[in-house]
Amino acid sequence: MSKEINIKSATTSTPGWYQRFFAWLLAHGNAKYEAEMSDRKRELFADLHGNVLEIGPGTGPNLRYYPSDIHWTGVEPNSYMYPYLQQEAERLGLDINIKSGTAERLDAEDNSIDAVVSTLVLCSVENLSSxxxxxxxxxxxxxxxxxxxxxxxxxxxxxxxxxxWIQPVWTVLGDGCHPNRETWVALENAGFERVDYQHFRANVPVIVSPQIIGVAVKKKA
Known part of the structure; x- marks a missing residue:
């Protein structure tokens, strides 16, 4: 199947060498975590349909769980992730549309997306509420x-x-990651009609082992 690559320019303050290294690290260092999360992700994404927007898709570890008939767009600020995304899409036979940008300003029309996906991204955005x-x-x-x-x-x-205690150093080394964000509180206060989630502990470094998984639903018109 063909791929649509729509790459637009975006600015970032992270040095290019680190962006390249971080892309390589995600592509080669997350196999154990992804194996542990496979059942959770398969269940979470079982009902995806229509226009799907994924923020910070990275190297594409979620693509394998998506139905082939969705229209997928990924908003990814690190252009060094793109070759990994394209390779994974080709392997799976998926059509993809990659856009460069940040989650604080999504390149999409109002009321146009059926589902938004975020995995291990909200920890590193600059303004979670936005x-x-x-x-x-x-x-x-x-x-x-x-x-x-x-x-x-x-x-x-x-x-x-x-x-x-470790957050200031962790944020610098982890490409903006904040290990101490109460993300579930922000979700509950954001204005969704319903937020369903569960807390669990992942078999990863203890600093990032507390995790949540779930779905938030926008109010009907």
Whole structure:
């Protein structure tokens, strides 16, 4: 199947060498995590249909779970991810449309997207509230936001104190990642009609082991 690649320019303050390294790291260093998450992702994405917008798709680990009849667009600021995305799409026989940009300003019309997907992205966006409002803007009424994110540990726990202590260094080394974000709170306060999620612990470095998975639904018209 053919691929549509629509790459537009976007600015980023991250050095090019680090963007290249981070793309390589995601492509070659996440196999264990992806294997652990495969059943969760398969269940999460089972009902995807229509126009699907994925923010920060990285090297494309989610593509294998998507139905072949969806119209998929990925908004990815790191252009060094694109070759990995294209290779994975070719392997799966998927049509893809890659756009460069950030989640704070999505290149999509109001009320035009059936589903938005985010996995391990909301930890690193600059303005989480703005991103969630953008997601609400582009979703059709009754559209769904599918998410799988690492989050802050419970307050007043030893792990939360460690997350808070390490956050400044972690954010620099992890391409903007914040290990101590209470992402579920932001989701609950964003204005979705319904937010269904569960907390769980992943078999990954303890700093990012607290995670959530779920679906948020936009209000009907």
């Amino acid at each position: 991103v969630l409002q953008e997601i609400l803007r582009v979703l059709k009424p009754d559209g769904q936001f599918f998410f799988l994110e690492h989050v802050a540990a419970p307050r007043r726990t030893g792990l939360r104190r460690i997350q808070n």
